[in-house]
Amino acid sequence: MLIIGIAGGTGCGKTTVVNQLIEELTLDHVGVITQDSYYNDLSHLSYEERVQVNFDHPKAIDFDLLGEHLSRLKQGHAIEQPVYSFTQHNRTGETLMTEPRKVMIVEGILIMTNPMIREMFDIKIYVHADSDERLIRRLKRDINERGRDIEEVLYRYQTTLKPMHDQFIEPTKEYADIIIPNNKYNTVAIDIVRTIINEKIQ
Numbered sequence: 001m002l003i004i005g006i007a008g009g010t011g012c013g014k015t016t017v018v019n020q021l022i023e024e025l026t027l028d029h030v031g032v033i034t035q036d037s038y039y040n041d042l043s044h045l046s047y048e049e050r051v052q053v054n055f056d057h058p059k060a061i062d063f064d065l066l067g068e069h070l071s072r073l074k075q076g077h078a079i080e081q082p083v084y085s086f087t088q089h090n091r092t093g094e095t096l097m098t099e100p101r102k103v104m105i106v107e108g109i110l111i112m113t114n115p116m117i118r119e120m121f122d123i124k125i126y127v128h129a130d131s132d133e134r135l136i137r138r139l140k141r142d143i144n145e146r147g148r149d150i151e152e153v154l155y156r157y158q159t160t161l162k163p164m165h166d167q168f169i170e171p172t173k174e175y176a177d178i179i180i181p182n183n184k185y186n187t188v189a190i191d192i193v194r195t196i197i198n199e200k201i202q
């Protein structure tokens, strides 16, 4: 099994890159794990308390469960990936059965901050977009898709997103084997990574 980690700041385009990569591939060969599924279970907190959580700090992620799931997939077992709700800021209680594939893609802002998880990646990719571009994309996406308003996004950006990005996420760029510049859609980079994946699954 080839495990590809795709990191980068919020709004850089990780999900979009993953969708572009798998677009022309058979899903029998490629599987996707998203870090969002591994936000800590916050069922013990009220909604008002969950809103206050810093979701951009490595401590927000259940890396033990993510590591256990990746190990099980590597051993050829299926896993139950928790389903996460961004509107509720919590796991939904549902799970998504995820079968092992020849290529597993793991994407998320913080996945390369954890040494144990980082070690499990055969290829590490960092998607880069400038911070103003990421903020604009995040504003549009969170308002349109995640039930937020402009005040919420800007407040979170100033208080947690930017400081956490600078402290934890941007420094993981140094671990990357490949950096994809993504201020604009980058079809050349997508083709290159897809070629690597295709070689593995032939």
Ligand SMILES: Nc1ncnc2c1ncn2[C@@H]1O[C@H](COP(=O)(O)OP(=O)(O)O)[C@@H](O)[C@H]1O
Binding pocket: 008, 009, 010, 011, 012, 013, 014, 015, 016, 017, 137, 138, 141, 182, 183, 184, 185, 186
């Ligand atoms: N290269 C790009 N140019 C313009 N918009 C983009 C680009 N990549 C992604 N987007 C848009 O930006 C938003 C955030 O992208 P997404 O893939 O969800 O980022 P991430 O998963 O890194 O947070 C989405 O609305 C997406 O359509």
Ligand SMILES: O=c1ccn([C@@H]2O[C@H](COP(=O)(O)O)[C@@H](O)[C@H]2O)c(=O)[nH]1
Binding pocket: 009, 010, 011, 014, 015, 036, 039, 055, 056, 085, 086, 088, 089, 090, 108, 109, 161
């Ligand atoms: O309950 C939550 C959990 C996370 N977030 C924000 O999501 C982004 C990470 O997702 P991307 O798709 O990579 O943007 C992170 O910056 C968290 O702030 C949230 O708003 N609520």
